[in-house]
Amino acid sequence: MTPTRRTLFMGAAALAAARVLTPDRAYAAQAMAASADWALATADVEGDVAPRALTLVHGRAPAGLAGSLYRNGPAKFRRPGGASQHWFDGDGLIRRWRVEDGQATLAARFADTPKRRQEAEVGAMLMPGFGTIADPRARIGSADDASPANTSVHKVGGKLWALWEAGSPLAMDPETLATEAFVTLRPDLKNMPFLAHPRIEPDGRIWNLGVGGKQAMVWRLAADGTLEDAELVPLPRASYIHDFSATARHLVIVLQPWVHARNVMPMSAAFAWTPEAGTQVLVIEKADLTKRRIYDLPPFGFFHVGDAWEEADGTIRFDLCAHKDMDFAARGAHEVLNGVPLGHDPAELAMVVLEPNGRGRLERTGVVGEFPRSDPRRAGLARRFSLHTTGERADRPLASAVAVTDWRSGRTRSFDFGPGHVTDEMVYVPKPGSVHEADAWLVGPTINLKAGVSELHVLDLMHVEDGPVATWRADVALPAAFHGNWV
Amino acid sequence: MIRSLAIAAVLVFAAPAYAQSADNRLTLTFETGAETGAVLVALYDSEAAYEGGQPTRVAQVDVAAGQREAVFDLPAGTYGMKAVHDVNGNGKMDVNPFGMPSEPFAFSNNAVGNMGPAKWDRARFEVAGATAQTIRIR
Numbered sequence A: 001m002t003p004t005r006r007t008l009f010m011g012a013a014a015l016a017a018a019r020v021l022t023p024d025r026a027y028a029a030q031a032m033a034a035s036a037d038w039a040l041a042t043a044d045v046e047g048d049v050a051p052r053a054l055t056l057v058h059g060r061a062p063a064g065l066a067g068s069l070y071r072n073g074p075a076k077f078r079r080p081g082g083a084s085q086h087w088f089d090g091d092g093l094i095r096r097w098r099v100e101d102g103q104a105t106l107a108a109r110f111a112d113t114p115k116r117r118q119e120a121e122v123g124a125m126l127m128p129g130f131g132t133i134a135d136p137r138a139r140i141g142s143a144d145d146a147s148p149a150n151t152s153v154h155k156v157g158g159k160l161w162a163l164w165e166a167g168s169p170l171a172m173d174p175e176t177l178a179t180e181a182f183v184t185l186r187p188d189l190k191n192m193p194f195l196a197h198p199r200i201e202p203d204g205r206i207w208n209l210g211v212g213g214k215q216a217m218v219w220r221l222a223a224d225g226t227l228e229d230a231e232l233v234p235l236p237r238a239s240y241i242h243d244f245s246a247t248a249r250h251l252v253i254v255l256q257p258w259v260h261a262r263n264v265m266p267m268s269a270a271f272a273w274t275p276e277a278g279t280q281v282l283v284i285e286k287a288d289l290t291k292r293r294i295y296d297l298p299p300f301g302f303f304h305v306g307d308a309w310e311e312a313d314g315t316i317r318f319d320l321c322a323h324k325d326m327d328f329a330a331r332g333a334h335e336v337l338n339g340v341p342l343g344h345d346p347a348e349l350a351m352v353v354l355e356p357n358g359r360g361r362l363e364r365t366g367v368v369g370e371f372p373r374s375d376p377r378r379a380g381l382a383r384r385f386s387l388h389t390t391g392e393r394a395d396r397p398l399a400s401a402v403a404v405t406d407w408r409s410g411r412t413r414s415f416d417f418g419p420g421h422v423t424d425e426m427v428y429v430p431k432p433g434s435v436h437e438a439d440a441w442l443v444g445p446t447i448n449l450k451a452g453v454s455e456l457h458v459l460d461l462m463h464v465e466d467g468p469v470a471t472w473r474a475d476v477a478l479p480a481a482f483h484g485n486w487v
Numbered sequence B: 001m002i003r004s005l006a007i008a009a010v011l012v013f014a015a016p017a018y019a020q021s022a023d024n025r026l027t028l029t030f031e032t033g034a035e036t037g038a039v040l041v042a043l044y045d046s047e048a049a050y051e052g053g054q055p056t057r058v059a060q061v062d063v064a065a066g067q068r069e070a071v072f073d074l075p076a077g078t079y080g081m082k083a084v085h086d087v088n089g090n091g092k093m094d095v096n097p098f099g100m101p102s103e104p105f106a107f108s109n110n111a112v113g114n115m116g117p118a119k120w121d122r123a124r125f126e127v128a129g130a131t132a133q134t135i136r137i138r
Helices: A012-020 A023-037 A114-122 A327-337 A461-466 B002-012
Strands: A049-053 A055-059 A067-074 A092-100 A103-110 A152-156 A159-163 A170-172 A179-182 A206-212 A215-221 A227-234 A250-255 A258-260 A271-273 A279-285 A288-297 A301-305 A316-323 A348-354 A360-368 A370-373 A385-390 A401-406 A411-416 A421-423 A427-430 A440-448 A453-460 A470-473 A483-486 B025-032 B038-044 B057-061 B069-073 B077-086 B105-107 B125-127 B131-137
Touching: A067 A152, A067 A159, A067 A440, A092 A159, A092 A440, A092 A453, A103 A453, A206 A250, A227 A288, A250 A301, A250 A316, A271 A327, A279 A348, A288 A360, A301 A370, A316 A360, A316 A370, A348 A385, A360 A401, A385 A427, A401 A440, A401 A461, A411 A461, A427 A483, A440 A461, A453 A461, B025 B038, B025 B077, B038 B069, B057 B069, B077 B131, B105 B131, B125 B131
Parallel strands: A152 A483, B025 B131
Antiparallel strands: A049 A103, A055 A470, A067 A092, A067 A483, A092 A103, A152 A159, A159 A170, A170 A179, A206 A215, A215 A227, A250 A279, A258 A271, A279 A288, A301 A316, A316 A348, A348 A360, A370 A385, A385 A401, A401 A411, A421 A440, A427 A440, A440 A453, A453 A470, B025 B069, B038 B057, B038 B077, B077 B105, B077 B125
C-alpha cells in the first residue's frame, strides 16, 4: 500500500552517530527524539470527524478556487489487544477538504470495512497486511475482508472509491462519506485486486492493474466506472507493483527487482531484493495488449511514478521517485509507525527515458522527491511540470516541503514549511478558465506539529517558493495521508 | 477444497437424504444475496471428513424456485457443513482469474476461515434433537 514516501531518513550525521552508539542506545535516542517530533503523523484518530469550518490564518482565498480535495490514509493503528505492525496497514480515513465561496471546511470518516468492524468488536488489530501478520482470531473469507481501504480515493461516477491495492474498490458517498459496499466490476471478477493508482485519461477513461504474481489484470473502465474491458497479461517477473504509468497509447509498467520469492506472511517479507536482476520496464500498447516491449534499466526501487508521455519520435518519458532499495517498505515503515527511523535514503526524483531503439535510461536529478503529481488534463501527454514533496532526510522521515520541478529548465523550486510541519502529497488544481500548464495551484494539507492541528494550504505553481497564498487551520490533527484527488 | 466439495455435492446430490431419526432433525436456512441458482450443501460427520473426506449427506437448495432450506434427519452427533451458492447455475463454484472464489460460500456456525476455508474447530456443531441454523451466504 502505499507508501510512500518515504523515506527518508538517513542523514549523514545521524548515521555517523549511529556508528559510535550501540544499536540499542541509538535506537532509544532516536525513538525519543522522533516521538517528540512527528508522532502526530502516525497517531490514531478515535472516530469520524464531523464537518467543521476551518479558520483562515494566512493570506486570502484565491478567487475562483472551488472544489473538494478528497484524501485517504491510515489513521487507526492501535487497539488494546494488538496493534498494526506497519504504517501501510492502518484503517483508511477519508478526508474531504472543501473550499467554497472563500471558506474552507473539513470532514473525515473512516472506511467502514469488515476489517474495522471485526477489530472494533474484538478490541485488537487482527488483519494481515503489507507488514502485519494475521491474528489467529481474524475471520478472513476474501482479501476484501482484510482491506483497510486506506491508500487513495477517486471520484468515479457519482461515488467515491476508496482504494487499496490487494482488493476491490470500496464505494462511499461523496457528501456524507458513508461507506456503501465493495465494488464488483463484473460477477466473474469478484475479489480481483485493483491498484490504488489508476491512470486517468483526460477524457476520464480509467486504466488500472490488479497484480497477482507474474500476472496482471488490466482494467479499462469508462469515466463513470462501467467496466469496458478486463484482460490478463503475463509479467516477466513477480515484482512488487504499487503504481504504474501510461502514455496516451501505452501502459508503462516498471518492474523493480523487489520480487516475490517466498510464500510467507506478512507480504513485505515475501519479497526479496535482487539488484543483480536490474529494473525492467514493460511497455504495452493499450489498443492491443499482446504488443509489448521490455526495456532494461539499472536496479532501483520505487513506489510512485508520474504520468508518462510519448514524444514525436516515439521516445517515452516519465518521472519516478527512485529508492536505492526497498528497505523502507520491508522495514522502515514499521519504524515510522513507532516513531523510530533507523536510517533510509530518501527517494530521488528521476526521469526514465525509453528510446525507440530499445535502450532505456534513468536520468537522476539529485533532487529528493516523492508523491509526484501533475496536470490531470495532460495525463499521458507531453508536459512540463511535476509537483512533489521534498526535503525528506534521514532524521526526518516525512517531508516538510513541497516543490515544483520544471523538466524544461531542469530547475526545482520549493517551499519548506519548516521542521514544525509534516507535508502531505499536494495536488495540481488548474485555475478556472486556464489552459496553460503553469496557471495552477498546489493544494494540500500539512500537520502543524507545534499547534497540534492540520492545515490546508494553497500555493501558486509559478511562485511556489513564496509559500502559501492561503492557509486554513483545523481544530483537529489528522495523521499523514497517502493519496487523493481534487474534484 | 471448496471446488471439490461443490463437485461432490453435484455428483451425489441425487441420492436423497433419508430419514435416520426425525428426532434429530437439522434444518439449515440460507439467507442468500441473489435469487438465482442453487445452494449446494455438504454435511460432514467428522473432522477427517470435513477437512478432506467425503460428506455424509449432500443437498441442493433450489434458490431459483424459492427454496431456502435444507433438512436432514441424522444420528445425533457432531457435524460440519460447507455450502456454496451456485448463483449462475453452472453446477460448480466459480473462481476469478486469480483462483479466488467469485461465488458466495459459507460454513456452519457462519464460521469464516483465516485466509482459507473455516476449519473444523470453527464450523463444528452438535445435532441433538431438533437443531436449526440460519446461514448467511452472500
